[in-house]
Amino acid sequence: MxxxxxxxxxxxxxxxxxxxxxxxxVWAAPASEPQGLKFTCIPDKPSGAILAVHDEFGPTDGPRFKTELESCLVKHRAITRIEFTSDGGNVEAAFEIAQTIADYRFHTHVPAGSRCISACTLAFLGGIRRTIHPNGSYEVHGFTGFSSGGEAGFxxxxxxxxxxxxxxxxxxxxxxxxxxxxxxxxxxxxxxxxxxxxxxxxxxxxxxxxxxxxxxxxxxxxxxxxxxQEIERRSALLSRRWMQMVQQRRVSSKLLDHIFATTTSGVRPLTRQELEELAVITDDGN
Incomplete structure (x- = not known):
């Protein structure tokens, strides 16, 4: 101590x-918020459209994406795919966009000459069908819980x-x-x-x-x-080891929900019923 x-x-x-x-x-310019994604509704004959997504994911782009999607659907009877060209950005927005794409069961695509990086790679995974042009790229890196400017906020x-x-x-x-x-x-x-x-x-x-x-x-x-970021990386690796353990021991992955529902300084005993449902215990012990 x-x-x-x-x-x-x-x-x-x-x-x-x-x-x-x-x-x-000291007079410094105020922090500038990311401008957010740009959306282009492109006709795709004979009856559909492509919704092209460009630039950086901003914190409000989850609902903005859905609004642009619905607007494009009003103009055209169907959207054939969502195309991504983005260097990443806000992860929470990417999660929300991925879920919207999955709900609509759209095809996602990275077109020729385009890069889908960081948070973009997460949104891309929402596609029921996912394709990348041979001259397109899908680029990943270690993730962080800090959004743009998060370290300054910390x-x-x-x-x-x-x-x-x-x-x-x-x-x-x-x-x-x-x-x-x-x-x-x-x-x-x-x-x-x-x-x-x-x-x-x-x-x-x-x-x-x-x-x-x-x-x-x-x-x-x-x-x-x-x-x-090193603390986050170690935490992610520890979570991965936990997941491997529960899979190997045939324990429910929902055990992790109980673990992460508490803080590192707080504990909550699991009930006998929970232990049985999670397969932490395999018999009554008698």
Whole structure:
């Protein structure tokens, strides 16, 4: 546990010095939201149409896609396929678009000279029939739970947390680390220094204007982006190992729903009925 507190001290110090470096009347352009997808309804003789999807998936493109789809269907009796040319973008929008395509049972296609990358590859999978032109490409990479600009948002939330951090007491530190009395005393001696730095850090953050804070969030987000994505990557690999285990042991994959319904610090015992339904237990044990 001592390591966790020391890591917190290091993190706060890092934020403190970056804040000192950037604090000034800094005027930065406001964040620009992705423009979102563009849709083209192309007649496809004799009676249908192709709905061509271009550019980057934006956060509101799930419902926008459905609206454009219905508009194209009004003009033409049928849509023969959905064609994708996109570098990716918002994953939640891609999930929603994939589901809409599956509901309508459309064919998806990547045309000649087009690239379907990142979130686009997910939307493409909604097709009942899926094709890629020999001169088209389907390009994947490791995924992240952070949407465009998400790391900056995470950093801003970190700053908000720092603003609300209370002053520590030596008694509380000694109590938390009571099982390691030698380390607890050493950490307790750091408390006055930490409290002093924390107060100055909170004062500096409070003085940042809106654009200065935005710039600081962007910078911090860039610094921590790699660490956040590595945590996500390890979590994804761990989930994969869990899935392999339940498949090998013939346990219901719904067990994972129960696992992920809780936080890492929360537990919920499964009932006897749930254990039987999930095939976690194979008999009554008698």
């Amino acid at each position: 001592g390591t966790r507190l020391r890591d917190t001290l290091v993190l706060i110090n890092a934020i403190f010095f970056v804040t000192l470096l950037l604090y000034a009347d 950093a801003c939330n970190l700053l908000k947390t720092v603003r609300k951090l209370p002053q520590l007491s030596q008694e509380k530190v000694r109590k938390v680390y009571s099982e390691d009395s030698e380390n607890a005393e050493a950490l307790a001696k750091e408390v006055p220094h930490l409290n002093s730095q924390l107060l100055e850090l909170q004062s500096r953050i409070a003085q940042l204007n809106k654009n200065g804070e935005y710039l600081l969030c962007k910078l911090l987000g860039g610094y921590i982006q790699g660490d956040l």
